Amino acid sequence: MKPLSPTDQLFLWLEKRQQPMHVGGLQLFSFPEDAPDDYVARLADQLREHTLVTPPFNQRLDYRFGQPVWVEDEHLDLEHHFRFEALPTPGRIRELLTFISAEHSHLMDRERPMWEVHLIEGLGERQFALYTKVHHSLVDGVSAMRMVTRTLSEDPEQRGMPPIWALPPRVRSESGEGASLWRSVGHLLGESGKQLGTIPTVARELLRTVNEARKDPAYHSIFHAPRSVLNQRITGSRRFAAQSFCLKRIKAVCQAYGTTVNDVVTAMCATALRGYLMNQEALPAKPLIAMVPVSLRRDDSSGGNQVGVILANLHTDEPDPAERLVKIHQGMQEAKERYAHMSPEEIINYTALTLAPAAFHLLTGMAPNWQTFNVVISNVPGPGETRYWNGAKMEGMYPVSIAMDRLALNMTLTSYNDQVEFGLIGCRRTLPSLQRMLDYLDEGLAELEAAAGL
Amino acid sequence: MKPLSPTDQLFLWLEKRQQPMHVGGLQLFSFPEDAPDDYVARLADQLREHTLVTPPFNQRLDYRFGQPVWVEDEHLDLEHHFRFEALPTPGRIRELLTFISAEHSHLMDRERPMWEVHLIEGLGERQFALYTKVHHSLVDGVSAMRMVTRTLSEDPEQRGMPPIWALPPRVRSESGEGASLWRSVGHLLGESGKQLGTIPTVARELLRTVNEARKDPAYHSIFHAPRSVLNQRITGSRRFAAQSFCLKRIKAVCQAYGTTVNDVVTAMCATALRGYLMNQEALPAKPLIAMVPVSLRRDDSSGGNQVGVILANLHTDEPDPAERLVKIHQGMQEAKERYAHMSPEEIINYTALTLAPAAFHLLTGMAPNWQTFNVVISNVPGPGETRYWNGAKMEGMYPVSIAMDRLALNMTLTSYNDQVEFGLIGCRRTLPSLQRMLDYLDEGLAELEAAAGL
Numbered sequence: 043m044k045p046l047s048p049t050d051q052l053f054l055w056l057e058k059r060q061q062p063m064h065v066g067g068l069q070l071f072s073f074p075e076d077a078p079d080d081y082v083a084r085l086a087d088q089l090r091e092h093t094l095v096t097p098p099f100n101q102r103l104d105y106r107f108g109q110p111v112w113v114e115d116e117h118l119d120l121e122h123h124f125r126f127e128a129l130p131t132p133g134r135i136r137e138l139l140t141f142i143s144a145e146h147s148h149l150m151d152r153e154r155p156m157w158e159v160h161l162i163e164g165l166g167e168r169q170f171a172l173y174t175k176v177h178h179s180l181v182d183g184v185s186a187m188r189m190v191t192r193t194l195s196e197d198p199e200q201r202g203m204p205p206i207w208a209l210p211p212r213v214r215s216e217s218g219e220g221a222s223l224w225r226s227v228g229h230l231l232g233e234s235g236k237q238l239g240t241i242p243t244v245a246r247e248l249l250r251t252v253n254e255a256r257k258d259p260a261y262h263s264i265f266h267a268p269r270s271v272l273n274q275r276i277t278g279s280r281r282f283a284a285q286s287f288c289l290k291r292i293k294a295v296c297q298a299y300g301t302t303v304n305d306v307v308t309a310m311c312a313t314a315l316r317g318y319l320m321n322q323e324a325l326p327a328k329p330l331i332a333m334v335p336v337s338l339r340r341d342d343s344s345g346g347n348q349v350g351v352i353l354a355n356l357h358t359d360e361p362d363p364a365e366r367l368v369k370i371h372q373g374m375q376e377a378k379e380r381y382a383h384m385s386p387e388e389i390i391n392y393t394a395l396t397l398a399p400a401a402f403h404l405l406t407g408m409a410p411n412w413q414t415f416n417v418v419i420s421n422v423p424g425p426g427e428t429r430y431w432n433g434a435k436m437e438g439m440y441p442v443s444i445a446m447d448r449l450a451l452n453m454t455l456t457s458y459n460d461q462v463e464f465g466l467i468g469c470r471r472t473l474p475s476l477q478r479m480l481d482y483l484d485e486g487l488a489e490l491e492a493a494a495g496l
Numbered sequence: 497m498k499p500l501s502p503t504d505q506l507f508l509w510l511e512k513r514q515q516p517m518h519v520g521g522l523q524l525f526s527f528p529e530d531a532p533d534d535y536v537a538r539l540a541d542q543l544r545e546h547t548l549v550t551p552p553f554n555q556r557l558d559y560r561f562g563q564p565v566w567v568e569d570e571h572l573d574l575e576h577h578f579r580f581e582a583l584p585t586p587g588r589i590r591e592l593l594t595f596i597s598a599e600h601s602h603l604m605d606r607e608r609p610m611w612e613v614h615l616i617e618g619l620g621e622r623q624f625a626l627y628t629k630v631h632h633s634l635v636d637g638v639s640a641m642r643m644v645t646r647t648l649s650e651d652p653e654q655r656g657m658p659p660i661w662a663l664p665p666r667v668r669s670e671s672g673e674g675a676s677l678w679r680s681v682g683h684l685l686g687e688s689g690k691q692l693g694t695i696p697t698v699a700r701e702l703l704r705t706v707n708e709a710r711k712d713p714a715y716h717s718i719f720h721a722p723r724s725v726l727n728q729r730i731t732g733s734r735r736f737a738a739q740s741f742c743l744k745r746i747k748a749v750c751q752a753y754g755t756t757v758n759d760v761v762t763a764m765c766a767t768a769l770r771g772y773l774m775n776q777e778a779l780p781a782k783p784l785i786a787m788v789p790v791s792l793r794r795d796d797s798s799g800g801n802q803v804g805v806i807l808a809n810l811h812t813d814e815p816d817p818a819e820r821l822v823k824i825h826q827g828m829q830e831a832k833e834r835y836a837h838m839s840p841e842e843i844i845n846y847t848a849l850t851l852a853p854a855a856f857h858l859l860t861g862m863a864p865n866w867q868t869f870n871v872v873i874s875n876v877p878g879p880g881e882t883r884y885w886n887g888a889k890m891e892g893m894y895p896v897s898i899a900m901d902r903l904a905l906n907m908t909l910t911s912y913n914d915q916v917e918f919g920l921i922g923c924r925r926t927l928p929s930l931q932r933m934l935d936y937l938d939e940g941l942a943e944l945e946a947a948a949g950l
Contacts, residue, residue, distance in 0.1 A: 059513065059603055083585035117925065122733055125598065128582040130617055131537035144579065148602045149513055153731035153925060163584055164618075277607035279576055471571065471607060 044101075046110045046179065053179040054103075054110065056404050056446070060278035062149050064156065065183045066175040066442035067190055068142055068284060068465070073168040074198075074433035082163035082170045085432070086126035089161065092208040093120055098180050099207040102155045115155050123157060123207065129164040135284075138165055139477070142173055143282045146442055146467065156180050159205060169437070174206060183443060187422050187456065194429035194436060203432050248402040249410075255395050256412065264353055264396050267413040268326035270319070273448045276469035281476040284440035286461040291487060298494035299364070301371040304421055306490065307462060308334065308374070309367040311419050311453050312356035313486030314479045319358070321478070330356045333396065333415035336378075350389045351396050352377040353415055363486065364493040403448050417451050418443075424456040424463070440465035451476070498555075500564040500633065507633040508557075508564065510858050510900070514732035516603050518610065519637045520629040520896035521644055522596055522738060522919070527622040528652075528887035536617035536624045539886070540580035543615065546662040547574055552634050553661040556609045569609050577611060577661065583618040589738075592619055593931070596627055597736045600896055600921065610634050613659060623891070628660060637897065641876050641910065648883035648890060657886050702856040703864075709849050710866065718807055718850050721867040722782035724773070727902045730923035735930040738894035740915040745941060752948035753818070755825040758875055760944065761916060762788065762828070763821040765873050765907050766810035767940030768933045773812070775932070784810045787850065787869035790832075804843045805850050806831040807869055817940065818947040857902050871905050872897075878910040878917070894919035905930075 046054070057063040073081050101112040129137045141162065150156040156177030163170050176186050193206050204210075255261040267273075292306050299306075311332065319325040332354045355373045360366040381389060399414050422441060429436045440463045441454035450472040455464045464483060468476045500508070511517040527535050555566040583591045595616065604610040610631030617624050630640050647660050658664075709715040721727075741764075749760050765786065773779040786808045809827045814820040835843060853868050876895060883890045894917045895908035904926040909918045918937060922930045 060605070060607065080585055086584070117928075119924065119928075121594075122924070125594075126584045127595075128584040128618055130540070130580045130582040131534055140575075140579075141581075147605070149732075151514070151601070151732040153514065154733070164582055278603075278605040279608070470573065470576065474571075474573075 043104075043106065044112045046103075046112065050179040051110055052401075053177065057149070059149060060276060061404075061446055062147070062278075063179070063444060064146075064150055064175050064177045065181075065186060065444060066142075066146055066173060067186060068138075068282075068440045068442055069172045069174075069190070069431075070165075070437040070439070071170050071172065071431060071434040072437055073170070074435075077168070077433075081168075082161065083126070085170075086161050089124060089159075089205050090120065092205055095120070095123075095155075095207050096209055096211045099123075099155055099157055101180065103152055103179075118155065122151070122154060123159065124205070125158060125160045127160055127162050129162060131164075133164045133166055135166075138162065138171055139282055139284060142284075142442060143280050143470070145173060145175065146282055147278060147280045150175070150177050157207065159207065170434070172431075173442075175442075178444065183420075183441065183454070184422055187424060187441070190439070191425050191429070194425065194431050196427055196429060198430045198433055198435065200430065201432050245402055245406045248398050248405070252395065252398045252402065252410075252412075255398075261392075261395055264392075264414050265399075265412040266328075267331040267353075267416050268328035269413065270326045270330060270416050271322065271324045271472065272315075272330075272416050272450050273413060274450060274472050275447050276445055276450050277471040279470050280445060281468055281470035281473070282442055283464075283466045283477040283480050284438075285464050285480045285483065286438050287464065287483070287487060289457065289460045289462055291491065292462055294496055295367075295487065295490045295494060298496060299367055299371070299490070301367060302374075303462075304334075305367065305371040305374055306487075307421065307455055307464075308332065308354055308356070308419060309363070309370050309490065310483050310486040311417075312358055312366055312370060313363055313489065314482035315356065315417065316358040317482035317485065318473075318476075318479050322474075325358060327359065329360070330358045330416045331414070332356050332417050332419045334374075334419050334421075336381075349393070350381055351393050352381075353396060354419070356417075362493075363489040367490060400446070400449060404446060407447070409448065413448070416449075417453065418449060420452070420454045422454060422456045424458045426457070426459065428459050438463055443467050445469050497558075497560065498566045500557075500566065504633040505564055506855075507631065511603070513603060514730060515858075515900055516601070516732075517633070517898060518600075518604055518629050518631045519635075519640060519898060520596070520600055520627060521640060522592075522736075522894045522896055523626045523628075523644070523885075524619075524891040524893070525624050525626065525885060525888040526891055527624070528889075531622070531888075535622075536615065537580070539624075540615050543578060543613075543659050544574065546659055549574070549577075549609075549661050550663055550665045553577075553609055553611050555634065557606055557633075572609065576605070576608060577613065578659070579612065579614045581614055581616050583616060587618045587620055589620075592616065592625055593736055593738060596738075596896060597734050597924070599627060599629065600736055601732055601734045604629070604631050611661065613661065624888070626885075627896075629896075632898065637874075637895065637908070638876055641878060641895070644893070645879050645883070648879065648885050650881055650883060652884045652887055652889065654884065655886050699856055699860045702852050702859070706849065706852045706856065706864075706866075709852075715846070715849055718846075718868050719853075719866040720782075721785040721807075721870050722780035723867065724780045724784060724870050725776065725778045725926065726769075726784075726870050726904050727867060728904060728926050729901050730899055730904050731925040733924050734899060735922055735924035735927070736896055737918075737920045737931040737934050738892075738896075739918050739934045739937065740892050741918065741937070741941060743911065743914045743916055745945065746916055748950055749821075749941065749944045749948060752950060753821055753825070753944070755821060756828075757916070758788075759821065759825040759828055760941075761875065761909055761918075762786065762808055762810070762873060763817070763824050763944065764937050764940035765871075766812055766820055766824060767817055767943065768936035769810065769871065770812040771936035771939065772927075772930075772933050776928075779812060781813065783814075784812045784870045785868070786810050786871050786873040788828075788873050788875075790835075803847070804835055805847050807850060808873070810871075816947075817943040821944060854900075854903060858900060861901070863902065867902070870903075871907065872903060874906070874908045876908060876910045878912045880911070880913065882913050892917055897921050899923050 053063045100114050102115040104111050104113045158175045160173040295306050334352045334354045336352050357366045357369045396414050439458050443452040443454040445468050451468040453466050507517045554568050556569040558565050558567045612629045614627040746760050788806045788808045790806050811820045811823045850868050893912050896919055897906040897908040899922050905922040907920050
């Protein structure tokens with residue numbers, strides 16, 4: 043029995059039927075060369091034999107004296123958690139994305155450990171997919187990515203590799219810095235000193251702190267995001283879109299403009315948002331602001347990663363793509379320099395205040411007049427070399443994150459081998475034809491290449 | 497804009513994440529003889545062309561001055577409602593039931609018209625399935641069955657038949673007597689005279705009425721169901737099990753014992769429950785009581801069907817199967833004779849009181865000391881002859897109903913052609929290995945045949 047941290051409780055509180063709080067990951071594999079045609083069905087049978095489920099995948103939610111706790115599920119029913127499924131004809135990526143869109147819309151069963159692994163056959167020519175779905179209160183996105191990576195090997199010959207739910211448990215908790223963003227909100231409220239208590243208490247505290255910060259010129263700058271269609275109430279159905287981009291192409295653009303990879307992918311997102319919103323005649327006059335979590339490791343730091351947020355001006359009002367990239371780069375540089383002059387305590391406060399308006403809205407449903415950011419663009423590091431799972435080569439891996447009220451779109455990307463993998467999740471009513479954004483991402487990169495004469 | 501009836505509001509109130517309030521139907525089809533291998537994918541393409549969605553399938557929930565109303569969905573997204581899916585290898589009925597179990601566990605999106613149609617390929621030898629899911633507040637089970645039947649034809653040559661969401665609307669409302677059971681509860685509370693108002697008001701009224709009825713010797717008999725594992729709190733995941741039985745076999749048993757078809761299927765359910773609970777060492781000493789909705793049409797009635805409930809003693813304490821059938825038959829006869837002497841007003845009151853304890857529990861979560869029944873066994877009439885859908889022969893159709901807190905199992909059956917079709921839906925945690933009940937149903941029929949020397 044282990045009490046939930048206040049941060050993890052937050053993810054339970056925030057969950058509503060139209061706002062599930064689980065994260066996911068989609069992996070694409072190709073069959074090993076010598077694999078039979080019924081390879082995936084055989085794999086399913088093998089996976090079903092892993093009935094010894096390790097922490098945190100054997101932990102279900104319970105309540106003791108009104109407090110949420112994790113307890114071991116003594117009646118774990120693997121058939122509920124591991125599902126073997128198939129794509130309909132013609133089994134293209136399009137059918138896969140439709141499948142993931144529907145699955146990611148479904149709430150998880152709170153009476154059981156909140157994870158599901160879907161093994162998906164019927165994909166193209168001798169390929170298959172794995173979709174892993176975990177509640178954010180159980181595992182955060184970064185830890186989930188790390189656990190997924192632990193199931194893989196660089197050795198194509200290795201066999202007998204367990205699925206994620208049967209990984210040998212680590213001595214150190216998997217839950218770590220990934221949740222730090224939300225932990226910052228807890229810190230703002232003095233999580234360490236007191237129990238969070240009830241939603242009204244938390245919301246009141248948030249509102250008080252935010253209102254005080256708005257008077258402070260040092261924090262005034264974080265309340266400048268425009269209103270946009272991205273910041274409406276969402277519904278319960280999702281659209282997932284994913285695509286791989288060649289890292290070499292992105293690096294060539296970096297070199298041409300003297301920017302970082304992160305600047306270029308942020309600019310691609312900016313261009314995609316601009317194109318999508320212009321097409322809908324809904325581009326705000328003021329530039330969109332993205333919340334970009336960044337790692338702030340310092341040479342002299344003894345601890346783990348420090349996570350902060352950058353409020354990146356996406357310059358969506360700038361028509362020239364090259365100019366847009368340069369401005370984004372400058373903004374990111376300035377933000378990083380600002381961080382360099384801040385103490386860890388100041389960084390935590392800044393981060394928490396950035397998140398506070400969103401947290402306030404999410405907890406109360408009340409839309410305040412101030413908005414600190416319009417969209418989340420998150421870059422989660424992934425494995426740098428080709429990985430295999432029991433001989434099956436992983437062709438790609440895509441994050442599937444969370445859409446929230448007033449944050450109808452989440453753009454999460456990760457790196458794998460020589461690719462940058464984009465995963466976009468959004469509310470499909472608020473953001474119709476979200477999949478078009480993939481084309482706009484592509485155009486965003488092509489425009490930059492063209493402008494640089496590449 | 498059309499206000500929801502109090503009965504339909506009830507289904508919204510009763511819904512919780514672990515207790516979805518939608519009903520479903522599963523249809524099995526075989527390919528037309530001349531169909532190509534990609535027949536189902538082509539069918540999916542054809543169905544996607546039916547973008548003109550007719551009432552009630554174009555109605556979504558909205559609120560006006562705090563009251564729920566149906567309004568037309570002006571942004572209807574057919575891709576959300578119609579889904580083309582596939583079964584994994586080896587594509588047996590077992591994989592189909594697993595698929596339906598998972599799908600039926602998912603809550604529907606309340607921001608959209610609450611229906612989904614799943615076209616499922618990859619089933620056995622040139623077969624496919626259709627799973628239709630509709631929220632009970634939109635369409636009740638009997639009406640849904642009637643609408644499904646309207647999509648079918650007795651003519652194998654007929655083509656151009658629309659899917660359920662594009663049926664030409666009927667002049668008379670489809671919503672009818674099927675919902676009468678719940679309407680009875682409304683009647684008990686004087687629905688016609690006043691708005692139901694809030695859940696606490698309704699619950700208080702129910703409690704008062706039930707407590708008064710328990711003192712009345714005339715109603716005393718309806719509070720005699722034992723406690724059982726069927727009457728626990730449920731979780732959000734479901735198990736669906738379905739099977740066809742040959743009507744000829746059942747009719748032969750009827751003749752041998754001088755009973756009705758309904759008596760025999762009720763006895764089969766009784767035997768299945770007895771076997772399942774004995775296997776779990778959980779058979780109550782007192783016999784289980786089933787709530788069986790019955791049609792009470794009278795020769796002199798001018799209106800539509802009158803629906804009442806019979807509290808059928810299932811005699812699960814009786815070890816002899818033949819004896820059990822005879823006792824069930826006698827009980828049913830007595831109940832019908834009792835109804836014959838009751839006025840329509842008395843029938844409504846009796847029905848409402850029978851349902852009231854369950855309604856009280858469902859609304860408040862409080863488990864009273866009295867239980868009026870343990871399980872719902874419902875028999876919905878279906879088409880009597882072979883039906884076709886655009887040339888595809890329907891091989892079977894199975895109801896997928898609702899499991900509720902303290903009513904963890906629902907056994908709904910229907911008739912089709914020369915078959916009786918059983919659809920069992922239950923909470924898969926409260927009732928592990930529910931699918932075994934199919935074997936027990938089979939044994940139930942075989943035992944009766946053996947005892948009669950058939």
